[in-house]
Amino acid sequence: MNTNKEEKRSWLCSKCKEKLEIGLVKVKYLSGNFEVELLKCPKCKMVLITEDLALGKMLEVEKGLEDK
Numbered sequence: 001m002n003t004n005k006e007e008k009r010s011w012l013c014s015k016c017k018e019k020l021e022i023g024l025v026k027v028k029y030l031s032g033n034f035e036v037e038l039l040k041c042p043k044c045k046m047v048l049i050t051e052d053l054a055l056g057k058m059l060e061v062e063k064g065l066e067d068k
């Protein structure tokens with residue numbers, strides 16, 4: 001069990017190599033909306049889904065862009 005340690009590692013965006021920052025991201029889970037602290041790229045707004053989150057694969061992350 002080393003999930004906490006992993007969260008503190010610095011992650012780089014695979015696209016722009018920017019250091020990811022922790023920020024509140026709105027996510028939809030089941031019928032609710034939550035704000036979760038996630039790592040995201042300040043440049044392209046890519047959100048890193050960690051293994052923790054991947055457990056709930058139904059999680060839909062609302063990205064900065066609006067599709068609808």
Ligand SMILES: [Zn+2]
Binds near residue numbers: 015017
């Ligand atoms: Zn990026």
